[in-house]
Amino acid sequence: MRNVTNRLALPVALAAVLALVACGGGGGTSSGPPTQTGDLALGVIAPFTGPAAEFGTLLTAPCLAATDLINSDGGVMGHKVNCTSIDDTGDAADAVPNVTKAIATTTNLDWAIGLESNTAATTVPIVNGAKIPFFTTNGLTAFTKNNYAYYYRMTPGDDANGAAFAVWAVQQGYKKIAIVFQNNIGSEGNLPGLQAAMPKLGGSIALNLTIPADAASYSSDVERVIQASPDVLIWSADPQTTATFMANYKQLNNGNLPPMVTATDSLTPDFFNAVTKTVGADYVTNKIWLVGSYFDQTTAAFNTYKAALLADSKTHDIAPVLSTVGPPAGAYDGINIMALAMIEAKTTIGSYYNQYILDVVKPKSGATVVSNFADGAAALKAGKQIQYVGVLGQPTFDKYHNSAGEFDANKFNADGSATEVGKISGAQVIQLLG
Amino acid sequence: MQLFVEAIGFGIASGAVIALGAVGFSVQFGMSNILNITYGSLMTLGAYVGLFLIDRSVSPWVALAVAGAVVGAISVVFHRVLLAPLVRRGTRAFALVIVTVSAGVILQYVIVAFAGPDAKSYGELSGQTFRLLGFVLTASQVTIIVIAVVLMLALHLLLTQTHLGRAMRATASNRILAQSCGINTDFVSDLAWLLSGALCGAAGVALAITTVSFDFSLGPVFLIPMIAAAVLGGIGQPYGAMLGGLVVGVATELTAAYSNPEYSQVAAFAILIAMLLIRPRGLFGAAWATRRLMA
Numbered sequence: 001m002r003n004v005t006n007r008l009a010l011p012v013a014l015a016a017v018l019a020l021v022a023c024g025g026g027g028g029t030s031s032g033p034p035t036q037t038g039d040l041a042l043g044v045i046a047p048f049t050g051p052a053a054e055f056g057t058l059l060t061a062p063c064l065a066a067t068d069l070i071n072s073d074g075g076v077m078g079h080k081v082n083c084t085s086i087d088d089t090g091d092a093a094d095a096v097p098n099v100t101k102a103i104a105t106t107t108n109l110d111w112a113i114g115l116e117s118n119t120a121a122t123t124v125p126i127v128n129g130a131k132i133p134f135f136t137t138n139g140l141t142a143f144t145k146n147n148y149a150y151y152y153r154m155t156p157g158d159d160a161n162g163a164a165f166a167v168w169a170v171q172q173g174y175k176k177i178a179i180v181f182q183n184n185i186g187s188e189g190n191l192p193g194l195q196a197a198m199p200k201l202g203g204s205i206a207l208n209l210t211i212p213a214d215a216a217s218y219s220s221d222v223e224r225v226i227q228a229s230p231d232v233l234i235w236s237a238d239p240q241t242t243a244t245f246m247a248n249y250k251q252l253n254n255g256n257l258p259p260m261v262t263a264t265d266s267l268t269p270d271f272f273n274a275v276t277k278t279v280g281a282d283y284v285t286n287k288i289w290l291v292g293s294y295f296d297q298t299t300a301a302f303n304t305y306k307a308a309l310l311a312d313s314k315t316h317d318i319a320p321v322l323s324t325v326g327p328p329a330g331a332y333d334g335i336n337i338m339a340l341a342m343i344e345a346k347t348t349i350g351s352y353y354n355q356y357i358l359d360v361v362k363p364k365s366g367a368t369v370v371s372n373f374a375d376g377a378a379a380l381k382a383g384k385q386i387q388y389v390g391v392l393g394q395p396t397f398d399k400y401h402n403s404a405g406e407f408d409a410n411k412f413n414a415d416g417s418a419t420e421v422g423k424i425s426g427a428q429v430i431q432l433l434g
Numbered sequence: 435m436q437l438f439v440e441a442i443g444f445g446i447a448s449g450a451v452i453a454l455g456a457v458g459f460s461v462q463f464g465m466s467n468i469l470n471i472t473y474g475s476l477m478t479l480g481a482y483v484g485l486f487l488i489d490r491s492v493s494p495w496v497a498l499a500v501a502g503a504v505v506g507a508i509s510v511v512f513h514r515v516l517l518a519p520l521v522r523r524g525t526r527a528f529a530l531v532i533v534t535v536s537a538g539v540i541l542q543y544v545i546v547a548f549a550g551p552d553a554k555s556y557g558e559l560s561g562q563t564f565r566l567l568g569f570v571l572t573a574s575q576v577t578i579i580v581i582a583v584v585l586m587l588a589l590h591l592l593l594t595q596t597h598l599g600r601a602m603r604a605t606a607s608n609r610i611l612a613q614s615c616g617i618n619t620d621f622v623s624d625l626a627w628l629l630s631g632a633l634c635g636a637a638g639v640a641l642a643i644t645t646v647s648f649d650f651s652l653g654p655v656f657l658i659p660m661i662a663a664a665v666l667g668g669i670g671q672p673y674g675a676m677l678g679g680l681v682v683g684v685a686t687e688l689t690a691a692y693s694n695p696e697y698s699q700v701a702a703f704a705i706l707i708a709m710l711l712i713r714p715r716g717l718f719g720a721a722w723a724t725r726r727l728m729a
Contacts, residue, residue: 050651051649051651053551054551054552183696209695210694210695210696211690211695211696212695212696212698212699214645214651214655215448215645215686215698215699216448216451216452216641216644216645216656216659216683217444217447217448217644217645217687218690218695219440219441219444219447219448219570219687220437220440220441220444220687220688220690220691220695221690221691221695223437223440223441223444223691224437224690224691227437239553239647240553240645240647240648240649242647243553243555243646243647244645244646244647247558247560247646247647250558251560251563251570251572252563252570254563269552270552270553273552273553274553274555274647277555277557277558277647278555278557278558278646278647279558280558
């Protein structure tokens with residue numbers, strides 16, 4: 001009798017477990033995949049404290065814009081969405097406990113954005129390991145080829161950015177460049193692309209300096225740049241380091257400053273204000289080019305995005321500038337794509353809806369092309385296939401889930417907003433890297 | 435050769451700023467035997483007091499003096515209200531360090547709450563550029579060097595040539611013995627915190643002028659080079675801290691001029707370690723101060 005009981009125990013237990021799984025443990029129905037109950041937490045994994053804290057603000061903005069629109073449309077399958085700040089502090093080591101704790105303690109955290117360059121090396125494996133789909137804004141070349149199933153990137157890698165810097169500098173007639181990058185992983189990631197592209201474009205690198213952040217003086221570094229007499233400065237550094245360096249340059253070069261090509265990462269109020277205060281608005285608006293991923297700012301998707309930024313009191317003031325910057329726009333698109341993938345998968349659980357993400361953006365005949373969440377959700381509800389084409393245009397993910405797109409060059413306006421002044425072919429950039 | 439001479443000049447200029455803070459730190463530690471990490475955040479506070487005044491069209495040099503006075507007064511209160519009671523209760527040195535670290539972090543957050551996290555600037559205050567004997571220095575750099583030298587000399591004279599200075603040194607050396615000799619050690623201690631705090635506030639403004647752009651992390655970022663300069667010169671010795679600051683500044687600039695600037699601070703700290711291996715009490719340090727530092 002005892003043997004019979006033991007033999008029966010295993011199948012009964014298995015049946016019980018299967019029944020629980022089918023119910024999802026969270027209010028799902030037995031007819032579909034498991035899902036969750038209650039509000040959804042959308043993780044904004046970014047620095048909210050420390051020297052890089054401005055990234056937290058910049059990445060929260062697209063989250064607010066996207067979730068405002070999603071919630072006003074009734075949420076994702078009726079779930080309201082909240083942006084949840086997860087402070088990675090901008091430090092790769094400090095990020096580990098913070099992100100791990102947030103994943104363990106936050107209810108319904110099954111999607112995320114952010115994971116920028118300073119911390120991506122440690123945060124990407126953690127979030128991927130938790131089976132949480134995420135759209136990262138990092139530009140690290142280390143992720144150009146990767147094996148993370150839940151990883152998606154809609155911004156170009158730093159190596160591609162570096163090559164785009166070179167293309168733009170040469171297009172402006174500057175063939176002798178000096179490279180000055182701050183010693184952080186994001187800035188230095190531009191170097192391989194620059195070094196690969198410059199010789200192919202007929203240019204030369206007169207000097208290549210890596211400088212520390214927050215020094216009391218950069219006078220000796222500046223003197224080396226002046227002695228190299230470059231046509232243009234290829235630059236990547238935080239606002240304060242830039243302000244100190246350029247102030248030293250102005251002092252030591254009789255008030256003259258070289259033209260600068262830098263990344264659209266610097267298209268921030270902090271950078272504009274810090275550098276304008278130290279070397280003047282004339283230089284900042286006329287001699288600095290900001291090169292980065294390009295997107296058409298006349299599309300319906302862009303107008304919806306910008307209107308949402310303007311409508312939220314927390315993002316209203318930064319909307320004119322922020323709406324023109326690639327990585328936040330990529331984060332906004334990423335949220336819409338994940339939300340639509342949830343609806344298509346009929347579940348909000350990452351490990352289930354992840355396989356639908358590529359399907360949401362994949363070009364397919366007969367699909368309804370949508371440029372915002374509401375249209376996509378309505379089409380899916382009507383049983384149609386959809387193809388999301390967002391602010392950054394048609395995403396073209398490679399097998400590593402990277403979608404680089406095109407590049408453009410911008411200049412600051414007097415109010416700190418930016419104007420596009422030229423385009424750089426993404427195909428040319430990729431060719432130069434090859 | 436031209437770059438070498440220029441780098442020496444740049445090093446003297448940035449070293450003077452480090453020295454200004456290092457002298458105050460050295461005096462404070464020498465007098466109180468407390469490794470006050472809040473010093474960095476107080477320096478930041480000085481920079482923001484300067485910003486408040488300069489934004490209201492006050493001369494930067496007047497702002498430097500006022501910031502010194504404000505931070506000096508706050509330092510006295512900080513010592514009286516928080517640190518002195520802990521010392522009286524026999525709190526261990528390590529715990530005191532943690533208290534000062536905590537207070538520094540709190541002060542940083544208070545500054546952010548009032549002034550915001552974004553970068554600030556006094557604007558371009560460097561003034562005319564002078565080229566002399568291969569050195570290239572701006573008017574503001576020359577002024578800061580002069581201020582640092584004058585304050586160092588004044589402090590040196592105070593400590594060595596006045597009754598008050600002798601009382602301060604006596605209190606630093608043996609507080610109980612000083613009390614039994616009739617010295618009002620509480621008053622002397624307050625004065626030491628006032629003076630060192632004033633140097634801390636002035637250093638904050640000088641740093642903000644030099645770096646041109648700054649935020650709430652200004653002081654803590656530069657505290658380590660300042661402590662290095664103070665230790666290099668010999669704790670408790672103003673002229674030692676001054677020399678230490680110059681060594682740190684010049685080593686940093688020479689490294690930036692001739693090798694990878696990324697490692698410019700590494701050179702300064704390598705010199706510090708080498709110096710301590712050869713001469714544990716620093717360039718001018720007294721044996722008692724070294725024992726305290728090692729304790």
